[in-house]
Amino acid sequence: MLFNSLTFALFFVITYGLYIGVRHRLQNVLLLLASYVFYGFWDWRFLGLIIGSTVVDYFCGLAIQGGREKRRRRVFLLVSVCTNLGLLGFFKYAGFFSESFRALALGLGWEVDAFTLNVVLPVGISFYTFQTMSYTIDIYRGTMKPTRSFLNFAVFVAFFPQLVAGPIERASNLLKQVELPRRVSETAFQRGLWLIFFGLFKKVFIADNLAPMVDRAFTPGTDLSGAEILVAVYAFAFQIYGDFSGYSDIARGISRLMGFEIMLNFRMPYFTRNVQEFWHRWHISLSSWLRDYLYISLGGGRCAPWRVYANLMITMTLGGLWHGAAWTFVVWGIYQGTLLAAHRFLRPVFQAAGHLFRRVNRLWELCSIIVTFQFVCLGWLIFRAGSVTQIMDFLRKIIFDFGDLSAVTHDLQRLAFFAAPLLLIQVAKEVSGDMHIVERLHWWAKGPVYLILAVLLVTAGASGGRTFIYFQF
Amino acid sequence: MAAPLFISSFKRFRQMPKAVLFAIGLFIAGEALVTAAWRPAVVGADRYARFSLAYDYGYAKDMPRLFLEGDSLCYYPTEYVDMPPFCLDRQKGLNEIRIFVLGGSVSRGYNVPLGLAYPERLETLLNEHRPEFEWTVLNLSASGFGSTRILNVLNNMVEFQPDVIVVHPHGSNEYEDERDARYRADLHGGINGLLLRSRLVVLIKKLDSLWLDTGEKSNTPDNGESVAGRDPANRDRWFATLSQNVEQIHGLAEAEELATIYVGRSERDSEAFRGDTVEHLNGPIRDLESFVDVATLFTEEGSEFQPTDLFHDWTHYSKTGHRILAEDLYRLLSPGGEVFARVMDRRDARALP
Numbered sequence: 001m002l003f004n005s006l007t008f009a010l011f012f013v014i015t016y017g018l019y020i021g022v023r024h025r026l027q028n029v030l031l032l033l034a035s036y037v038f039y040g041f042w043d044w045r046f047l048g049l050i051i052g053s054t055v056v057d058y059f060c061g062l063a064i065q066g067g068r069e070k071r072r073r074r075v076f077l078l079v080s081v082c083t084n085l086g087l088l089g090f091f092k093y094a095g096f097f098s099e100s101f102r103a104l105a106l107g108l109g110w111e112v113d114a115f116t117l118n119v120v121l122p123v124g125i126s127f128y129t130f131q132t133m134s135y136t137i138d139i140y141r142g143t144m145k146p147t148r149s150f151l152n153f154a155v156f157v158a159f160f161p162q163l164v165a166g167p168i169e170r171a172s173n174l175l176k177q178v179e180l181p182r183r184v185s186e187t188a189f190q191r192g193l194w195l196i197f198f199g200l201f202k203k204v205f206i207a208d209n210l211a212p213m214v215d216r217a218f219t220p221g222t223d224l225s226g227a228e229i230l231v232a233v234y235a236f237a238f239q240i241y242g243d244f245s246g247y248s249d250i251a252r253g254i255s256r257l258m259g260f261e262i263m264l265n266f267r268m269p270y271f272t273r274n275v276q277e278f279w280h281r282w283h284i285s286l287s288s289w290l291r292d293y294l295y296i297s298l299g300g301g302r303c304a305p306w307r308v309y310a311n312l313m314i315t316m317t318l319g320g321l322w323h324g325a326a327w328t329f330v331v332w333g334i335y336q337g338t339l340l341a342a343h344r345f346l347r348p349v350f351q352a353a354g355h356l357f358r359r360v361n362r363l364w365e366l367c368s369i370i371v372t373f374q375f376v377c378l379g380w381l382i383f384r385a386g387s388v389t390q391i392m393d394f395l396r397k398i399i400f401d402f403g404d405l406s407a408v409t410h411d412l413q414r415l416a417f418f419a420a421p422l423l424l425i426q427v428a429k430e431v432s433g434d435m436h437i438v439e440r441l442h443w444w445a446k447g448p449v450y451l452i453l454a455v456l457l458v459t460a461g462a463s464g465g466r467t468f469i470y471f472q473f
Numbered sequence: 474m475a476a477p478l479f480i481s482s483f484k485r486f487r488q489m490p491k492a493v494l495f496a497i498g499l500f501i502a503g504e505a506l507v508t509a510a511w512r513p514a515v516v517g518a519d520r521y522a523r524f525s526l527a528y529d530y531g532y533a534k535d536m537p538r539l540f541l542e543g544d545s546l547c548y549y550p551t552e553y554v555d556m557p558p559f560c561l562d563r564q565k566g567l568n569e570i571r572i573f574v575l576g577g578s579v580s581r582g583y584n585v586p587l588g589l590a591y592p593e594r595l596e597t598l599l600n601e602h603r604p605e606f607e608w609t610v611l612n613l614s615a616s617g618f619g620s621t622r623i624l625n626v627l628n629n630m631v632e633f634q635p636d637v638i639v640v641h642p643h644g645s646n647e648y649e650d651e652r653d654a655r656y657r658a659d660l661h662g663g664i665n666g667l668l669l670r671s672r673l674v675v676l677i678k679k680l681d682s683l684w685l686d687t688g689e690k691s692n693t694p695d696n697g698e699s700v701a702g703r704d705p706a707n708r709d710r711w712f713a714t715l716s717q718n719v720e721q722i723h724g725l726a727e728a729e730e731l732a733t734i735y736v737g738r739s740e741r742d743s744e745a746f747r748g749d750t751v752e753h754l755n756g757p758i759r760d761l762e763s764f765v766d767v768a769t770l771f772t773e774e775g776s777e778f779q780p781t782d783l784f785h786d787w788t789h790y791s792k793t794g795h796r797i798l799a800e801d802l803y804r805l806l807s808p809g810g811e812v813f814a815r816v817m818d819r820r821d822a823r824a825l826p
Contacts, residue, residue: 216791223793410586417681447495454496458668459678 001041003250004203011038012254019258024181028155031178031258035158039124042164046122049087054157056083057132061146061153064139073140080136084129091122096325124164126322130289132157135171137293144172152178159260161251165244167265167285174262182259191439192256198438199249201453202422204461206242209418210235213411218384225403229394231411233381237373238419240380241270244283270376271430273368274350275339278376290319301344308344313337323383328391332382339375421456504673511672546633559611565634569607570816572596572806573630575623576641576736577649578616583789591790592639594799599806614641619650619711620718627722631729636816639802640722641736642758643788647711648701716757723761730822732815734805735761736798738768763805763812767794770801 001008015034019027040047060080067073135156138144147153156175162168184192217224217232224232248265255262269282279287291300298311313334320333343350357364385391429437438449510516547560565571574580574592582590596610611633613626620642627638668674701707719735726733735758758764767790771783774797783794790798805812 441492443491443495446492447499450492451496451499455500455674455677459674460681 001038003247004200007041016257025151027182027258028151028178031155031160032151032158035155035160035163038160039158039163042123046125049091049122049125050128050158051154053084053087053129053132054154056080057136057157058146058150058153060136061139062148064136065146077136077140081133084133088125088129091125093321093325100327127166127168128157128163130168130286130322131170134168134289134293135175138171147171147175147179149179159255161254161258161260162248162262165247165251166283167248167251167263168289169262169285174260177260184257184259187439188256188259188261191436192253194439195249195253195256197253197450197453199246199251199253201457201461202242202246202249205453205457206418206422207239207246208243209460210239210242210415213414214239214384218386218390220386220390224397225407226398226401227403227405227408228411229381230398230402231408231415233377233384233394235411235415236380236384237270237377238415238422240383241266242422267435268426268430270373271369271426272372273365274372275336275343275375278372279336279340286319286322290315290322294318309341312340312344316340327388328382328385331388331391332379335379335382339379417460421453500673504671507672507676561609561611561633563632566607568605569609570599570637570820571633571635572608572610572637572639573627573633573635574610574612574614574639574641575618575626576614576639577618577623577643577646578614579643579789580612580614580639580641580736581616582612582795583616585790585792585795589792589795591795591799591802594796595802595806598799598803602803603807611635617646617649619643619646619648620715620722621647621650624718624721624725627725631725635729635731636819637732637734637806637812638722638726639734639736640719640758642715642719643737645711647714648707650714712757719757719761730819732763732812732819734763734765734802734812736765736767736802739764739766765798765801765805767798770797 001011011034015030019030022030036047036050039050057080060076063076064073064080067076135144135146135153139146147156152175155178156169156171159169159174159178214232214236216222217229218236245266252262252264263285265283265285267281267284269278272278272281295311295315298314299307300311301308303311314337316337317330317333320329320331320336323329323332354361354364381394382391385394425438429435434440438446441449542560544564545560545562561571572592572595580590580592582593590612592610592612592614596608599606599608599610611630613630615622618626623640623642723733725731737758771794774783783791783797804810806816807813
């Protein structure tokens with residue numbers, strides 16, 4: 001059930017109609033049922049997984065809290081982590097590792113029986129397993145107490161607006177809101193509606209319209225010039241942003257209408273001045289999860305320099321692998337780790353340069369944003385590529401066989417048309433420093449903005465209801 | 474029971490309804506402005522005639538639209554925004570060779586920029602390399618046209634004295650021909666229909682497609698014909714209609730002594746048609762003389778009939794695909810090419826007193 005479908009619209013109208021008419025406890029019962037219906041729409045057989053994960057983590061949370069000995073607490077933490085990682089490992093990575101092992105063995109000349117797992121990846125598994133793991137880890141660390149209510153915990157795990165593609169919520173935020181009666185303020189309601197509308201716009205107008213251009217370029221066997229590939233990579237940068245942040249916006253908007261405030265997942269990531277800042281603004285819920293539960297556990301930045309660089313590499317490589325069972329994601333993770341390590345290593349140089357150019361601070365910032373965007377886009381090339389061979393092929397073409405820029409005028413025109421509304425709004429936000437600038441506009445200024453976006457959505461929005469990219473992760 | 478969720482009543486939600494109402498008001502004003510101003514006196518007769526705010530995109534039954542302008546006969550190939558009408562003198566020049574391309578979206582150039590579909594490329598090639606003649610390639614294709622409407626177009630256009638006709642049917646368009654009435658009902662029904670009743674929406678929609686250079690933008694649900702194509706009864710009927718119409722086209726071409734080139738694919742095993750054969754798609758033409766088999770042509774270029782550099786999707790060609798086909802047709806129409814000889818024979822015969 002896609003957010004950008006009539007089925008979901010109907011589902012939400014019914015759910016919301018019932019939801020606003022009942023008291024807190026019944027609201028939670030309704031939310032749980034609705035979430036299971038929502039998830040069951042993808043494939044009802046996977047409901048068992050989410051319920052299983054919920055049951056295990058609920059009892060592990062209680063057992064960790066109740067355990068007096070550290071060993072016992074650790075055992076239950078391990079049960080929780082192993083269950084979640086086990087589910088994730090089996091459903092997401094078993095096929096990949098068996099296939100990679102087979103390829104390696106064949107490469108070494110060993111005959112290995114063909115053993116391929118055709119496991120269907122349950123939608124959203126990477127998101128809810130990480131969410132429930134953070135719950136038990138937080139209890140183990142003593143930063144929060146477990147809930148006694150199974151209902152509340154089950155709602156926290158299966159909360160449908162963010163179930164299949166995040167944001168990966170923390171119990172300290174979402175579970176508390178599940179437990180307490182909710183209220184919707186006038187501002188929250190308005191902003192919720194705006195988020196849903198703008199999220200749909202990002203998805204249907206930007207991402208889905210750029211998708212064919214990107215798909216065509218990345219189809220194996222397509223012979224394109226470097227210029228065409230480069231434009232397709234830029235298009236993918238906007239496609240993935242529109243797609244994923246669009247989903248997150250809709251999720252946040254729906255949550256707001258129901259009285260929840262879930263975390264911000266994107267904060268204009270293409271306006272970042274360096275790669276470290278990028279990761280503070282892109283998929284914030286995942287990057288902060290990796291920071292809090294992996295990077296810091298490894299020692300974080302408080303150890304010898306070589307260990308810090310190693311920690312960054314490990315964190316980002318695993319972060320890359322989280323996105324999917326493919327070597328391109330591993331390469332992408334290594335690339336991001338390298339960028340972060342390089343940025344950390346060169347930080348004194350950047351600071352000195354920033355000081356040197358302080359008189360032209362704005363220009364320096366603009367240059368930093370443009371350069372960072374290029375590095376991010378190189379990452380997107382790796383991320384979107386179908387294979388490591390394609391990455392190498394595309395890079396070779398961009399460097400040595402760039403071709404004629406005039407051949408990509410048409411594609412650039414499309415890219416500019418579909419990215420322009422988003423860029424205009426975000427430039428206004430960035431320059432004013434106000435993330436809610438559109439919502440805060442006076443009604444006579446807001447009206448034309450709504451109208452322009454609605455007309456663009458209606459007249460040039462892509463039809464067909466493409467699925468969201470991050471569902472596959 | 475009062476909803477416990479809200480801390481304020483809906484009466485307090487003033488700002489957003491005001492902005493939304495203002496947006497609706499602006500829309501209505503825009504609609505009124507377009508409706509009032511879209512007059513020949515305001516936008517110019519020529520633009521008014523060309524820039525139709527109807528949203529039929531070639532599905533109108535009276536296509537192609539013909540009109541007289543001085544001594545010329547003009548026609549609009551589709552409702553594509555601002556596409557200039559093609560005007561031909563009723564009398565053909567001594568050196569002029571006219572080629573009409575009749576087909577559906579593939580030959581129309583669906584999803585390739587204007588001017589890069591194979592009919593336009595062919596005209597450029599011929600005029601560049603064979604300047605001894607004045608070549609006119611008239612692309613009479615329109616998205617969704619099946620053999621019935623192709624025949625209809627040919628019947629209407631034969632008075633333009635073509636020398637060569639390129640017939641490029643795509644069998645699944647038989648479905649489009651059949652469902653024309655239903656399609657128009659779909660197009661004008663539901664939310665879509667409501668929106669397309671707005672002249673402002675249609676104007677902006679057409680401006681979008683003009684600016685983005687996408688040519689026609691179909692609103693057709695893209696799986697309708699493939700679903701219908703899985704039914705053997707439909708396929709048999711389409712095959713029969715296509716055979717019958719091709720026979721008539723052939724008869725007309727013989728009567729008018731037109732050189733005819735058929736374009737199609739002898740093989741097709743696409744996902745969209747679940748591996749069905751092409752019998753109902755191109756069967757009736759593939760054994761005909763001068764059949765240009767795109768399957769063979771593209772396979773030689775390494776295509777696997779999937780979206781690659783030759784195919785934009787499972788059916789429509791990319792810019793490169795159009796270029797390859799144009800070059801092949803150019804060979805047929807060049808000295809030494811089999812069609813060229815027939816064109817010359819016809820010209821010679823006509824030149825006789």
